[in-house]
Amino acid sequence: MDRLQQSTWQYVAEVLLPAELPMLAAHVLVDGHDSPALRELAGLPRRSDETEIRELYVQALDELGIPLPDEETAGRRLLVSLAVGLANAELSAKEVVDRLSMTVAARTPEETQFLSIAADYSEWMSADELPGWESGLRTAAHSLTVSIDERARARPVPS
Structure with missing residues:
Protein backbone atom coordinates (compact mmCIF):
# COMPACT_ATOMS: atom_id res chain seq x y z
CA MET A 1 0.00 0.00 0.00
CA LEU A 64 -6.32 12.14 -6.86
CA GLY A 65 -9.50 10.04 -6.60
CA ILE A 66 -8.61 8.56 -3.21
CA PRO A 67 -11.53 8.22 -0.80
CA LEU A 68 -11.25 8.58 2.96
CA PRO A 69 -12.30 5.40 4.77
CA ASP A 70 -15.14 5.41 7.26
CA GLU A 71 -14.32 5.47 10.98
CA GLU A 72 -14.94 1.75 11.45
CA THR A 73 -12.52 0.80 8.68
CA ALA A 74 -9.91 3.26 9.98
CA GLY A 75 -10.32 1.93 13.51
CA ARG A 76 -9.90 -1.68 12.40
CA ARG A 77 -6.76 -0.77 10.44
CA LEU A 78 -5.43 1.01 13.52
CA LEU A 79 -6.12 -2.10 15.58
CA VAL A 80 -4.26 -4.32 13.12
CA SER A 81 -1.39 -1.84 12.88
CA LEU A 82 -1.00 -1.84 16.66
CA ALA A 83 -1.14 -5.65 16.81
CA VAL A 84 1.56 -5.92 14.15
CA GLY A 85 3.69 -3.34 15.97
CA LEU A 86 3.39 -5.28 19.21
CA ALA A 87 3.98 -8.67 17.57
CA ASN A 88 7.11 -7.30 15.86
CA ALA A 89 8.35 -5.71 19.13
CA GLU A 90 8.12 -2.24 17.58
CA LEU A 91 5.65 -1.15 20.28
CA SER A 92 5.27 -2.00 23.95
CA ALA A 93 1.96 -3.20 25.36
CA LYS A 94 1.55 0.16 27.13
CA GLU A 95 2.17 2.05 23.86
CA VAL A 96 -0.58 -0.02 22.22
CA VAL A 97 -3.06 0.97 24.91
CA ASP A 98 -2.01 4.62 24.73
CA ARG A 99 -2.54 4.68 20.95
CA LEU A 100 -6.06 3.24 21.05
CA SER A 101 -7.41 6.77 21.09
CA MET A 102 -10.62 6.25 19.18
CA THR A 103 -13.55 3.89 19.44
CA VAL A 104 -12.57 0.79 17.55
CA ALA A 105 -15.07 -1.77 16.32
CA ALA A 106 -13.96 -5.38 16.16
CA ARG A 107 -15.47 -7.75 13.62
CA THR A 108 -13.42 -10.92 13.93
CA PRO A 109 -12.85 -13.06 17.03
CA GLU A 110 -9.13 -12.19 16.90
CA GLU A 111 -9.83 -8.44 16.78
CA THR A 112 -12.32 -8.81 19.64
CA GLN A 113 -9.83 -10.74 21.78
CA PHE A 114 -7.02 -8.23 21.18
CA LEU A 115 -9.27 -5.26 21.93
CA SER A 116 -10.74 -6.95 25.01
CA ILE A 117 -7.33 -7.64 26.54
CA ALA A 118 -6.10 -4.12 25.69
CA ALA A 119 -9.18 -2.71 27.43
CA ASP A 120 -8.32 -4.65 30.59
CA TYR A 121 -5.28 -2.44 31.18
CA SER A 122 -5.38 -0.18 34.19
CA GLU A 123 -2.70 2.11 35.52
CA TRP A 124 -3.54 0.62 38.90
CA MET A 125 -2.51 -2.91 37.89
CA SER A 126 -0.14 -4.41 40.39
CA ALA A 127 3.40 -5.35 39.43
CA ASP A 128 2.30 -9.00 39.66
CA GLU A 129 -0.62 -8.53 37.23
CA LEU A 130 1.22 -6.55 34.55
CA PRO A 131 3.39 -9.36 33.08
CA GLY A 132 0.36 -11.63 32.65
CA TRP A 133 -1.61 -8.88 30.96
CA GLU A 134 1.31 -8.03 28.63
CA SER A 135 1.75 -11.70 27.75
CA GLY A 136 -1.95 -12.06 27.00
CA LEU A 137 -1.90 -8.95 24.80
CA ARG A 138 1.16 -10.23 22.89
CA THR A 139 -0.53 -13.60 22.35
CA ALA A 140 -3.69 -11.89 21.09
CA ALA A 141 -1.59 -9.65 18.80
CA HIS A 142 0.13 -12.70 17.36
CA SER A 143 -3.22 -14.45 16.77
CA LEU A 144 -4.57 -11.36 15.04
CA THR A 145 -1.56 -11.00 12.75
CA VAL A 146 -1.66 -14.72 11.88
CA SER A 147 -5.38 -14.52 11.07
CA ILE A 148 -4.75 -11.56 8.76
CA ASP A 149 -1.98 -13.47 6.97
CA GLU A 150 -4.25 -16.51 6.60
CA ARG A 151 -7.11 -14.42 5.19
CA ALA A 152 -4.72 -12.74 2.74
CA ARG A 153 -3.47 -16.13 1.50
CA ALA A 154 -7.04 -17.43 1.16
CA ARG A 155 -8.09 -14.61 -1.17
CA PRO A 156 -7.89 -15.54 -4.82
CA VAL A 157 -5.47 -13.48 -6.86
CA PRO A 158 -7.37 -11.40 -9.47
CA SER A 159 -6.57 -12.27 -13.08
Whole structure:
Protein backbone atom coordinates (compact mmCIF):
# COMPACT_ATOMS: atom_id res chain seq x y z
CA MET A 1 0.00 0.00 0.00
CA ASP A 2 1.46 3.32 -0.90
CA ARG A 3 2.14 6.08 1.59
CA LEU A 4 -0.85 8.21 0.55
CA GLN A 5 -3.35 5.34 0.76
CA GLN A 6 -2.04 4.39 4.20
CA SER A 7 -2.27 7.98 5.38
CA THR A 8 -6.05 8.01 4.82
CA TRP A 9 -6.89 5.56 7.61
CA GLN A 10 -4.26 7.15 9.87
CA TYR A 11 -5.87 10.55 9.26
CA VAL A 12 -9.38 9.29 10.06
CA ALA A 13 -8.09 7.37 13.12
CA GLU A 14 -6.44 10.60 14.28
CA VAL A 15 -2.94 9.11 14.54
CA LEU A 16 -1.65 11.32 11.73
CA LEU A 17 -1.48 14.88 13.02
CA PRO A 18 -2.23 17.87 10.76
CA ALA A 19 1.33 19.17 11.32
CA GLU A 20 2.65 16.00 9.66
CA LEU A 21 0.57 16.42 6.50
CA PRO A 22 2.76 18.98 4.67
CA MET A 23 5.81 16.69 4.91
CA LEU A 24 3.67 13.71 3.90
CA ALA A 25 2.53 15.69 0.85
CA ALA A 26 6.16 16.41 -0.08
CA HIS A 27 7.01 12.70 0.14
CA VAL A 28 3.92 11.79 -1.87
CA LEU A 29 4.98 14.20 -4.61
CA VAL A 30 8.38 12.49 -4.69
CA ASP A 31 6.53 9.13 -4.90
CA GLY A 32 4.98 10.32 -8.16
CA HIS A 33 1.53 11.58 -7.17
CA ASP A 34 0.64 15.12 -8.20
CA SER A 35 -2.27 17.52 -7.86
CA PRO A 36 -2.59 21.27 -7.29
CA ALA A 37 -3.76 20.86 -3.68
CA LEU A 38 -1.01 18.35 -2.97
CA ARG A 39 1.64 20.82 -4.21
CA GLU A 40 0.12 23.60 -2.13
CA LEU A 41 -0.01 21.39 0.96
CA ALA A 42 3.62 20.34 0.48
CA GLY A 43 4.62 24.00 0.50
CA LEU A 44 2.99 24.84 3.81
CA PRO A 45 5.01 25.11 7.02
CA ARG A 46 4.17 22.55 9.74
CA ARG A 47 2.77 25.31 11.95
CA SER A 48 0.20 26.48 9.42
CA ASP A 49 -3.46 26.72 10.34
CA GLU A 50 -4.71 23.17 11.02
CA THR A 51 -8.02 23.84 9.25
CA GLU A 52 -6.21 24.91 6.09
CA ILE A 53 -3.93 21.87 6.25
CA ARG A 54 -6.87 19.49 6.70
CA GLU A 55 -8.85 21.10 3.88
CA LEU A 56 -5.91 20.87 1.47
CA TYR A 57 -5.27 17.23 2.42
CA VAL A 58 -8.88 16.24 1.79
CA GLN A 59 -8.92 18.29 -1.44
CA ALA A 60 -5.70 16.58 -2.62
CA LEU A 61 -7.22 13.16 -1.95
CA ASP A 62 -10.30 14.17 -3.91
CA GLU A 63 -8.21 15.43 -6.83
CA LEU A 64 -6.32 12.14 -6.86
CA GLY A 65 -9.50 10.04 -6.60
CA ILE A 66 -8.61 8.56 -3.21
CA PRO A 67 -11.53 8.22 -0.80
CA LEU A 68 -11.25 8.58 2.96
CA PRO A 69 -12.30 5.40 4.77
CA ASP A 70 -15.14 5.41 7.26
CA GLU A 71 -14.32 5.47 10.98
CA GLU A 72 -14.94 1.75 11.45
CA THR A 73 -12.52 0.80 8.68
CA ALA A 74 -9.91 3.26 9.98
CA GLY A 75 -10.32 1.93 13.51
CA ARG A 76 -9.90 -1.68 12.40
CA ARG A 77 -6.76 -0.77 10.44
CA LEU A 78 -5.43 1.01 13.52
CA LEU A 79 -6.12 -2.10 15.58
CA VAL A 80 -4.26 -4.32 13.12
CA SER A 81 -1.39 -1.84 12.88
CA LEU A 82 -1.00 -1.84 16.66
CA ALA A 83 -1.14 -5.65 16.81
CA VAL A 84 1.56 -5.92 14.15
CA GLY A 85 3.69 -3.34 15.97
CA LEU A 86 3.39 -5.28 19.21
CA ALA A 87 3.98 -8.67 17.57
CA ASN A 88 7.11 -7.30 15.86
CA ALA A 89 8.35 -5.71 19.13
CA GLU A 90 8.12 -2.24 17.58
CA LEU A 91 5.65 -1.15 20.28
CA SER A 92 5.27 -2.00 23.95
CA ALA A 93 1.96 -3.20 25.36
CA LYS A 94 1.55 0.16 27.13
CA GLU A 95 2.17 2.05 23.86
CA VAL A 96 -0.58 -0.02 22.22
CA VAL A 97 -3.06 0.97 24.91
CA ASP A 98 -2.01 4.62 24.73
CA ARG A 99 -2.54 4.68 20.95
CA LEU A 100 -6.06 3.24 21.05
CA SER A 101 -7.41 6.77 21.09
CA MET A 102 -10.62 6.25 19.18
CA THR A 103 -13.55 3.89 19.44
CA VAL A 104 -12.57 0.79 17.55
CA ALA A 105 -15.07 -1.77 16.32
CA ALA A 106 -13.96 -5.38 16.16
CA ARG A 107 -15.47 -7.75 13.62
CA THR A 108 -13.42 -10.92 13.93
CA PRO A 109 -12.85 -13.06 17.03
CA GLU A 110 -9.13 -12.19 16.90
CA GLU A 111 -9.83 -8.44 16.78
CA THR A 112 -12.32 -8.81 19.64
CA GLN A 113 -9.83 -10.74 21.78
CA PHE A 114 -7.02 -8.23 21.18
CA LEU A 115 -9.27 -5.26 21.93
CA SER A 116 -10.74 -6.95 25.01
CA ILE A 117 -7.33 -7.64 26.54
CA ALA A 118 -6.10 -4.12 25.69
CA ALA A 119 -9.18 -2.71 27.43
CA ASP A 120 -8.32 -4.65 30.59
CA TYR A 121 -5.28 -2.44 31.18
CA SER A 122 -5.38 -0.18 34.19
CA GLU A 123 -2.70 2.11 35.52
CA TRP A 124 -3.54 0.62 38.90
CA MET A 125 -2.51 -2.91 37.89
CA SER A 126 -0.14 -4.41 40.39
CA ALA A 127 3.40 -5.35 39.43
CA ASP A 128 2.30 -9.00 39.66
CA GLU A 129 -0.62 -8.53 37.23
CA LEU A 130 1.22 -6.55 34.55
CA PRO A 131 3.39 -9.36 33.08
CA GLY A 132 0.36 -11.63 32.65
CA TRP A 133 -1.61 -8.88 30.96
CA GLU A 134 1.31 -8.03 28.63
CA SER A 135 1.75 -11.70 27.75
CA GLY A 136 -1.95 -12.06 27.00
CA LEU A 137 -1.90 -8.95 24.80
CA ARG A 138 1.16 -10.23 22.89
CA THR A 139 -0.53 -13.60 22.35
CA ALA A 140 -3.69 -11.89 21.09
CA ALA A 141 -1.59 -9.65 18.80
CA HIS A 142 0.13 -12.70 17.36
CA SER A 143 -3.22 -14.45 16.77
CA LEU A 144 -4.57 -11.36 15.04
CA THR A 145 -1.56 -11.00 12.75
CA VAL A 146 -1.66 -14.72 11.88
CA SER A 147 -5.38 -14.52 11.07
CA ILE A 148 -4.75 -11.56 8.76
CA ASP A 149 -1.98 -13.47 6.97
CA GLU A 150 -4.25 -16.51 6.60
CA ARG A 151 -7.11 -14.42 5.19
CA ALA A 152 -4.72 -12.74 2.74
CA ARG A 153 -3.47 -16.13 1.50
CA ALA A 154 -7.04 -17.43 1.16
CA ARG A 155 -8.09 -14.61 -1.17
CA PRO A 156 -7.89 -15.54 -4.82
CA VAL A 157 -5.47 -13.48 -6.86
CA PRO A 158 -7.37 -11.40 -9.47
CA SER A 159 -6.57 -12.27 -13.08
